[in-house]
Amino acid sequence: MQISLAGRTALITGGSKGLGLAMARAFAGAGGAVAMVARGEEALKAAEAKLRAELPEAKLAAVSADISTEAGCAQAVETAVAALGPIDILVNNAGTSQRGPFLQVTDALWQADLDLKLFAAIRLTRAVMPGMQERRWGRIINVLNVGAKAPPGEGAPTAVSRAAGMALTKVLSHEGAKHNVLVNALLVGIIESDQWVRRHAAEKRNITWEEWKAEQGKTVPLGRLGKAEEFAATALFLCSEGGGYITGTALNVDGGRSPVV
Numbered sequence: 693m694q695i696s697l698a699g700r701t702a703l704i705t706g707g708s709k710g711l712g713l714a715m716a717r718a719f720a721g722a723g724g725a726v727a728m729v730a731r732g733e734e735a736l737k738a739a740e741a742k743l744r745a746e747l748p749e750a751k752l753a754a755v756s757a758d759i760s761t762e763a764g765c766a767q768a769v770e771t772a773v774a775a776l777g778p779i780d781i782l783v784n785n786a787g788t789s790q791r792g793p794f795l796q797v798t799d800a801l802w803q804a805d806l807d808l809k810l811f812a813a814i815r816l817t818r819a820v821m822p823g824m825q826e827r828r829w830g831r832i833i834n835v836l837n838v839g840a841k842a843p844p845g846e847g848a849p850t851a852v853s854r855a856a857g858m859a860l861t862k863v864l865s866h867e868g869a870k871h872n873v874l875v876n877a878l879l880v881g882i883i884e885s886d887q888w889v890r891r892h893a894a895e896k897r898n899i900t901w902e903e904w905k906a907e908q909g910k911t912v913p914l915g916r917l918g919k920a921e922e923f924a925a926t927a928l929f930l931c932s933e934g935g936g937y938i939t940g941t942a943l944n945v946d947g948g949r950s951p952v953v
């Protein structure tokens with residue numbers, strides 16, 4: 693099946709690394725224009741240069757903004773629209789894996805997690821959804837984790853923020869449907885990305901990255917970690933015309949790791 697995003701413009705938060713960069717590559721490869729949003733300018737520039745080398749025809753914008761603030765969200769959308777035009781596809785992907793014992797999670801940690809994961813999605817959607825509705829075409833993907841459906845112990849605050857993201861997905865899907873704005877969530881298990889490379893390095897255990905991946909892969913029914921390009925292919929399908937009858941769903945992309953469907 694040939695997937696084309698020609699004529700569509702996507703804004704991907706967290707587009708400089710990991711899953712966001714893989715989605716930027718897949719969407720641009722399918723002919724879409726892509727605004728990659730992240731804070732770090734150096735990583736953004738490197739990501740943009742990498743994609744330009746791979747896809748010389750790609751329409752790309754590297755947008756530096758901190759989406760954990762209201763002003764940062766506004767700035768991200770304004771800059772992306774000025775560079776590439778109205779947003780047809782929003783991928784709320786930027787995030788961290790902030791979790792620990794409940795009694796150690798301070799109000800500040802709760803607030804930071806909700807600002808980055810929930811309020812960014814709310815604010816960015818509020819900014820781009822009216823245009824999608826007017827043009828009668830839109831796709832919103834909220835990247836969450838499997839803890840949204842099956843919150844584990846010591847999963848706060850992230851599992852709670854992610855569960856709220858899943859509820860937001862459903863609410864928006866009901867409201868977007870009559871305007872042909874489709875809203876879905878992708879629930880990540882363990883997929884190779886910069887965040888895991890950092891975690892492997894931080895653990896300072898005497899094992900290689902390949903050994904670390906093999907160890908983690910044993911916790912997954914498919915026996916391995918996911919690849920960022922596999923995740924990106926799923927997101928690309930949801931944003932394509934082929935995904936036109938899917939809305940309001942939360943799909944596990946986890947090699948079967950989640951205990952719930």
Ligand SMILES: NC(=O)c1ccc[n+]([C@@H]2O[C@H](COP(=O)([O-])OP(=O)(O)OC[C@H]3O[C@@H](n4cnc5c(N)ncnc54)[C@H](OP(=O)(O)O)[C@@H]3O)[C@@H](O)[C@H]2O)c1
Binds near residue numbers: 705758760884
């Ligand atoms: N990979 C997995 O196995 C896994 C598992 C569960 C959930 N997830 C979720 O999937 C998403 C992508 O994960 P990943 O593994 O690709 O992460 P990653 O490799 O750490 O990349 C995170 C991206 O988000 C950006 N970002 C972080 N805070 C931001 C902020 N305040 N404003 C703007 N951009 C920000 C980062 O750039 P800057 O730091 O420069 O801003 C970077 O581009 C995240 O929401 C993550 O929680 C991933």
